[in-house]
Amino acid sequence: MESDTEVADRLAAISSESSQPDRLTEYLSLLKSLLETSSLSSNGLIIFGRLIITSPSMTMYVGRRVLGLYITVLCAGTSMEKKGTAQLHLEKRDEESISTWEEIGKNAFQGEENGEIRKDVVEGVLNGGGISGWCDEQVTVLKHLYAHLLQLEDDWYGAAKALMQIPLEGTSRLISDEEKLAVYIKIVRLLLECGEWGQAQTYFSRASLLIHVTKDKETNLAYRLSQARLFDFSARFNEAAQKYHEVSFDGAVAEEDRIQMLKAAVTTSILAPAGPQRSRVLAALNRDDRVHTALPSSLSVMLRKMLLEYIVRTEEVKEFEQGLEDHQRAKVEGGGTVLERAVREHNVGACGKVYDNISFEALGNVLNLDSDAAEMTARRMIEQGRLRAWIDQPLHSLYFESRSSHDADAEAQGTAGGLGVEREEKDVEPRLWSERWDDRIRETSLKVEALAEQIQQKGLIPIAAVA
Secondary structure (H helix, E strand, O other): OOOHHHHHHHHHHHHOOOOHHHHHHHHHHHHHHHHOOOOOOHHHHHHHHHHHHHOOOOOHHHHHHHHHHHHHHHHOOOOOOOOHHHOOOOOHHHHHHHHHHHHHHHHHOOOHHHHHHHHHHHHHHHOOOOOOHHHHHHHHHHHHHHHHHHHHOOOHHHHHHHHHOOOOOOOOOOOOHHHHHHHHHHHHHHHHHOOOHHHHHHHHHHHHOOHHHOOOHHHHHHHHHHHHHHHHHOOOHHHHHHHHHHHOOOOOOOHHHHHHHHHHHHHHHHHOOOOHHHHHHHHHHHOOHHHHHOOOHHHHHHHHHHHHOOOOOHHHHHHHHOOOOHHHHOEOOOOOEHHHHHHHHHHHHHHOOOOOEEEHHHHHHHHOOOHHHHHHHHHHHHHOOOOOEEEEOOOOEEEEOOOOOOOHHHHHHOOOOOOOOOOOOOOOOOOOHHHHHHHHHHHHHHHHHHHHHHHHHOOOOOOOOOO
16 A cells, blocks of 8 residues: 555646647546555545646646546446436546446445545545646536435535535536536435425525426426425424325325325324314314324324314323424424414314303313413404404403304294394404403393393383373
């Protein structure tokens, strides 16, 4: 094995060669000797690679050919997908020797220890700075390789950073929109793996501007799945559930992965805020037979309880919580986790199916909250148009405006007390509470006057004689 000093001296001697063919032959001979040594060293290979991409006297005739075979050696034996910007275009005259150099690379970097040397070499070459402009394509492939090696070690953020450093705009190379899109989506997926969804959203926005250019099914699928996961991370659970459910029907996805997508759809639908939109998502999932046959029974039971607006108990919440991801356990404003808030709001709506009205103290007992927190939960749902109800502040009670079933006598008569005063159903409008309170008083006063007038007309109460 040659020492670092010997490698540097040999490189200096080769650089002084006047004949370019001789210089090319010497470079490749040195590279081969560095790879076929009994004890592989990263330092010599780093010195070699750094000289090729930074030397101001390096000609393109020699540099492109040597660097192309150097990268071929480093990529040999890896599972990196070589397409788009990760594809290396070699000189035609070198295509015949590719298999020979790949075999040299496989032998040199086989084994865990030598595999680590490969990563050190790639990292050392890329981190030196001063890279010449003529080798953008080769350096881009090297960055893809570095990202791939980091990904194998589950260093998702490091792999994403390596891809972020690939220049896609304003370079001398002509990069198609489809190739840019592939890089952006890969960055998004890596960032989502490590929970960096804020940065992932930035690159997803760039991908959204280019998604129309591709007809590749795999790219479109990756885009849709990334969108679902971004909705999930940003707590837009209704949209996440819909996207996950759509992906779960895609035949290009393996059966096991489709079931995982379905499970994610059910989970996010349960975490979604209570309201009409979630009810539609729950109904769509409930109609999917796979929910009841392929998923754990606890999930399907929880989904049906949410759909039918049954009150969910604490022990059921704890069982469901065990399957949540870290970001789905996040704390929310007002206290508690995302799941606890979703269940609280659901139980408020479920109470409306059982009671005409309920005190906030009793509602707090159902929600495991104090009466003030229970009132705040109901107030927020009403303000957001997700609960048809109104608050009687003096009585400290919640009155529900509609129920799925009514009292049998009232249903038969269709009137209040049989006096022809019809009950009106009105949509809950997001207005100021003072305005709604005034309207309630006005409506109640008009109804009282109408009742008094009808009582007099029917002669149910005799008018007192005037003295």
